[in-house]
Amino acid sequence: MADYDLTQTHIIHLDEPKHEIALSTEKLNVYYGENRAMHDASLQFERYRITALIGASGSGKSTYLRSLNRMNDNIANSRVTGKIMYRDLNINSDEIDVYKMREHIGMVFQRPNPFAKSIYDNITFALKRHGQKDKKYLDEVVETSLKQAALWDQVKDSLGKSALALSGGQQQRLCIARAIAMKPDILLLDEPASALDPISTNTVEETLIRLKEEFTIVIVTHNMQQAARISDYTAFFHSGRALEFDETRKLFTRPKIKAAEDYVSGHFG
Amino acid sequence: MDPIKASLLKKSRAAKSETRGKLISLVCISLIVFIVLAIFYFVASRGLATFFKDKVSIGRFLTQSTWNPSLKDSHGHPEVGALPMIMGSFGVTFLAALLATPFAIGAGIFMTEISPKRGEKLLQPVMELLVGIPSVVYGFIGLSVIVPAVRHLFGGSGFGILAGTCVLFVMILPTVTSMTVDALKSVPRHYREASLALGATRWQTTWKVVLKAATPGILTGVVFGMARAFGEALAVQMVIGNAALLPHNLITPASTLTSVLTMGMGNTVMGSLANNALWSLALLLLLMSLLFNLLVRLIGRKGAMNR
Numbered sequence: 181m182a183d184y185d186l187t188q189t190h191i192i193h194l195d196e197p198k199h200e201i202a203l204s205t206e207k208l209n210v211y212y213g214e215n216r217a218m219h220d221a222s223l224q225f226e227r228y229r230i231t232a233l234i235g236a237s238g239s240g241k242s243t244y245l246r247s248l249n250r251m252n253d254n255i256a257n258s259r260v261t262g263k264i265m266y267r268d269l270n271i272n273s274d275e276i277d278v279y280k281m282r283e284h285i286g287m288v289f290q291r292p293n294p295f296a297k298s299i300y301d302n303i304t305f306a307l308k309r310h311g312q313k314d315k316k317y318l319d320e321v322v323e324t325s326l327k328q329a330a331l332w333d334q335v336k337d338s339l340g341k342s343a344l345a346l347s348g349g350q351q352q353r354l355c356i357a358r359a360i361a362m363k364p365d366i367l368l369l370d371e372p373a374s375a376l377d378p379i380s381t382n383t384v385e386e387t388l389i390r391l392k393e394e395f396t397i398v399i400v401t402h403n404m405q406q407a408a409r410i411s412d413y414t415a416f417f418h419s420g421r422a423l424e425f426d427e428t429r430k431l432f433t434r435p436k437i438k439a440a441e442d443y444v445s446g447h448f449g
Numbered sequence: 450m451d452p453i454k455a456s457l458l459k460k461s462r463a464a465k466s467e468t469r470g471k472l473i474s475l476v477c478i479s480l481i482v483f484i485v486l487a488i489f490y491f492v493a494s495r496g497l498a499t500f501f502k503d504k505v506s507i508g509r510f511l512t513q514s515t516w517n518p519s520l521k522d523s524h525g526h527p528e529v530g531a532l533p534m535i536m537g538s539f540g541v542t543f544l545a546a547l548l549a550t551p552f553a554i555g556a557g558i559f560m561t562e563i564s565p566k567r568g569e570k571l572l573q574p575v576m577e578l579l580v581g582i583p584s585v586v587y588g589f590i591g592l593s594v595i596v597p598a599v600r601h602l603f604g605g606s607g608f609g610i611l612a613g614t615c616v617l618f619v620m621i622l623p624t625v626t627s628m629t630v631d632a633l634k635s636v637p638r639h640y641r642e643a644s645l646a647l648g649a650t651r652w653q654t655t656w657k658v659v660l661k662a663a664t665p666g667i668l669t670g671v672v673f674g675m676a677r678a679f680g681e682a683l684a685v686q687m688v689i690g691n692a693a694l695l696p697h698n699l700i701t702p703a704s705t706l707t708s709v710l711t712m713g714m715g716n717t718v719m720g721s722l723a724n725n726a727l728w729s730l731a732l733l734l735l736l737m738s739l740l741f742n743l744l745v746r747l748i749g750r751k752g753a754m755n756r
Contacts, residue, residue, distance in 0.1 A: 306647035
């Protein structure tokens with residue numbers, strides 16, 4: 181891999197965003213034991229926008245995403261320093277109830293991971309865990325979230341069926357429905373389409389574009405066309421650093437950093 | 450003929466040694482199958498002699514409660530009622546499994562979900578050690594600690610199903626626990642992450658997602674533990690009291706299929722009814738362990754279907 185100047189960065193600051201900043205990080209560092217996996221990442225995520233995180237494998241983009249709703253807490257020896265600001269609150273602090281926080285900052289993973297339960301129970305799982313018992317409300321949420329995830333028409337007659345009987349693309353949309361059933365503010369997606377075929381990928385992308393009217397979306401993707409197609413902002417990661425952050429249009433047409441330029445033009449490494 | 454053509458038509462050394470290897474493994478597996486079948490045949494032929502040669506009805510054997518194979522009752526029927534032993538065996542097995550399962554699940558959760566590091570360093574070796582202790586040692590400890598304790602707490606002689614259950618509980622706990630741990634460990638990480646990402650707490654995740662996914666594996670562990678408890682002879686025989694009476698409570702002397710076998714096998718004449726009756730008990734044991742095995746397979750298959 182070619183050596184790039186890691187000190188040179190181009191991170192725009194959203195001074196007058198159309199919507200408010202829903203989530204931002206200030207000098208976020210992630211350590212796995214002695215290994216520093218993320219260096220001082222400071223990014224902002226605007227509400228009702230899709231921000232894509234791109235970069236090669238091992239660049240730290242997934243690490244960064246996972247620290248946003250503190251999923252890295254579960255990894256032994258990991259340590260996250262710096263600020264994650266959500267509603268003027270630093271959620272990277274011990275006072276925060278992580279479980280409550282994750283109601284507002286949901287996550288969808290690379291591999292579709294529905295529970296071995298019925299479709300209905302998959303969606304109501306989190307609501308029930310948080311004490312929601314009203315059957316009518318649950319039914320309603322199942323319907324609306326499945327509709328939002330573009331899955332309702334295919335499964336409305338078989339809500340009692342095991343979620344594992346669905347196809348990969350349907351499972352992933354079920355996972356998205358499961359995450360938005362909590363009515364979160366922010367949706368984090370870790371390569372949600374990388375395990376899917378092109379047609380399912382397309383459906384998931386369309387779903388995401390519709391979802392951004394209601395949610396703030398941060399998505400990690402390996403697929404640069406995907407980032408270009410669906411995102412409003414893009415952050416380029418390399419060697420555990422966020423090197424460039426700009427509007428997607430600008431980053432893909434006129435990247436400012438050499439590494440980003442090589443990456444989006446396919447001459448990377 | 451050109452040499453390549455010739456070599457293609459002749460078996461090479463590698464091909465020959467492959468055939469030889471296949472033959473050797475075939476012989477090995479045949480031997481094992483033969484031994485198992487021979488054991489079955491032998492036990493069955495002796496065990497069934499009670500019913501066919503000595504004309505004891507199977508129904509009476511399974512339901513009568515007087516065990517005295519050398520005597521005949523007032524109607525001239527031999528007294529070979531195995532019900533007390535069957536009850537005793539099932540009693541200690543189920544009670545021990547009932548007692549061990551919650552502990553195994555608790556220990557398993559601690560070792561996989563709560564403190565994997567300490568679990569691996571501390572509990573794993575302890576469990577392995579527990580498996581390695583010879584059953585006679587368990588029996589001896591049971592005899593000198595549990596029996597007096599039961600006597601002291603509940604009265605009676607102290608011998609009985611309760612003492613047997615306690616000993617078996619300790620004996621099967623490591624088996625059930627280690628299989629529970631394996632089952633919990635094999636639950637994919639993304640299950641846990643999915644649940645945590647939805648804001649479920651660790652406990653909710655463990656209880657509602659991980660345990661549910663691991664249920665077939667845990668059940669397999671329980672059945673394995675039950676198979677071990679059912680077949681255990683020495684330790685049980687030392688604490689159960691060995692009275693072939695229908696157990697009315699947990700603290701009067703009772704007996705199990707295995708304990709009657711170990712007590713009686715040296716004291717009967719080959720070919721006599723008393724001897725054949727013992728073989729019938731052995732046959733019953735064999736069939737039960739077969740049943741346990743089938744159960745394990747059934748659970749495994751059902752678990753694989755749900756994945």
